[in-house]
Amino acid sequence: MSYSEARPVINLQTPTNVTTWHIEGLSWDPAECGANKISLPRETVWIPDIVINEFMDENRAPETYYVYVKSNGEVRDGKPFHVISSCKLDIYNFPFDIQNCSYTFNSYKHNVQDVRLSFFKPVKQVFQESLEVMATQGEWELIDMLGEKPEHSYEEGGWDELIVHIVLRRRAALYVVNLLIPSCFLLSVDLFSFLLPPQHVDRSSFKMTLILGYTVFLLLMNDLLPVTGNTLPLINVFFSLCLALMVTSLLETVLITNILCDSNRYPPLPKWIKILVLKYLARLLFMEQKACDQNSEANRSKILVDSNSMTEYSKKESVCSSPVSFQGRCLEEMQKLRKDLLAIRRQVEEHFSNDNRTDEWIMFGQVIDRLLFILYFIFIIVSSITIMVLWLNSSRLDKNP
Structure with a gap:
């Protein structure tokens, strides 16, 4: 088994907290090495298998071949995702409807005893940043984002999850x-x-x-x-x-x-x-x-x-x-x-x-x-x-x- 397939912990009983994650035992002196951050090929580093349950099609975003590792062993993956997912629509109020599309993030190989998920940024901050970078004004208007982390009993196993609710409102003027x-x-x-x-x-x-x-x-x-x-x-x-x-x-x-x-x-x-x-x-x-x-x-x-x-x-x-x-x-x-x-x-x-x-x-x-x-x-x-x-x-x- 290669190093990229093994979870980077010294003790296997230690769970890996994934926002960005750490490779235990990996560190260097930035002053001595001359760099605080390096990029490594994705094949050489363990990457958590986080998936979106509502994913309906393959990711068509451009591939990235590197991950970024800091001097303290922190790893950050900037791979983009183009998500095509299913969303349960309630069209009773069309064209004045407001839809809540949920996205569930979890690992499909590692249970909650091995991998635990948490938000890298507050969801409200992500929502504000999303409003700033959205350039296309289509049929839908983003009005809110909500985050949810279901409670788990770590002793009983299961998979840790993060749920993001994206609240959209249809632009009704056309209709x-x-x-x-x-x-x-x-x-x-x-x-x-x-x-x-x-x-x-x-x-x-x-x-x-x-x-x-x-x-x-x-x-x-x-x-x-x-x-x-x-x-x-x-x-x-x-x-x-x-x-x-x-x-x-x-x-x-x-x-x-x-x-x-x-x-x-x-x-x-x-x-x-x-x-x-x-x-x-x-x-x-x-x-x-x-x-x-x-x-x-x-x-x-x-x-x-x-x-x-x-x-x-x-x-x-x-x-x-x-x-x-x-x-x-x-x-x-x-x-x-x-x-x-x-x-x-x-x-x-x-x-x-x-x-x-x-x-x-x-x-x-x-x-x-x-x-x-x-x-x-x-x-x-x-x-x-x-x-x-x-x-x-x-x-x-x-x-x-």
Whole structure:
């Protein structure tokens, strides 16, 4: 066995403390030798086999062939590592998520009785130095580093470990601008489309165009959403809720348009609906019944009075005629006129009855449309506040890993 394979201690019961480590029995006088530090080939010196448990790929950093040894036997290894590791992500708060990636350092050959690990510098100092040397501003922002050393019973064996927690926060500006703001704009346009009169404007076509545009938007922005994680991101729930609200508003528009356009084919409104919707609910929503309904009732009464007077007049004329021949012709003509007036009266009554029924259905549809608009607006506000509270609460919890 070469010297580089043997742990550099005089007594094998003595553990090697690894931050930098010492080669026991190795020292020299710097004044006599003219050097306080020398470099030696890595193959000639024992190097602890420290690994990262979360390591996923081979180290692609440049190789270093030397280690540095001081005159008191202290050895320092400056080999760089390019670490590609696994990290358990919690993407529930995406894009406002904070991730805690842990790295576990330990020896895979020597247990705690042989090799013990400790931090060379305080973790907070390493964190500050890392912030100073980081030049690339990518998707993630380093916000903290925490160190942990699990307690071990040295008599029971096992492997000594050092755990470093790297706390990262995702930069959310890109996702807010490209995902959240366009969704909120489209949802707002869908909300205010309720102000379009459905009996004069094809509101359903407008809403279908919005749904189609929003679907295409989600397909194009799908690459920005995370595809890994243990839970469903809350932003996906937000997108699904937006799409569901748009579809619901489209169904509401179809229903209201059907009521307004085909009301002449519906039976009269039940009395309890007239009282509940047209009287109390309409008043609660600041909607008054149209004055044209009262005018139509007055016109109807006027026409009926005129027809009744004409009928009475025809009867009087038939009685007052004195000549027999002339009386017969007048009576015949008056009877025909009376039949025509009765037919006109029935048509007028049916016309005004249908108009009144149609106006009631139209008023009913307008009241329901405004009620659903207010409920839609309230639901959007409550849902948005709920999602924001969940985001903020979860982010607050993630800051304390």
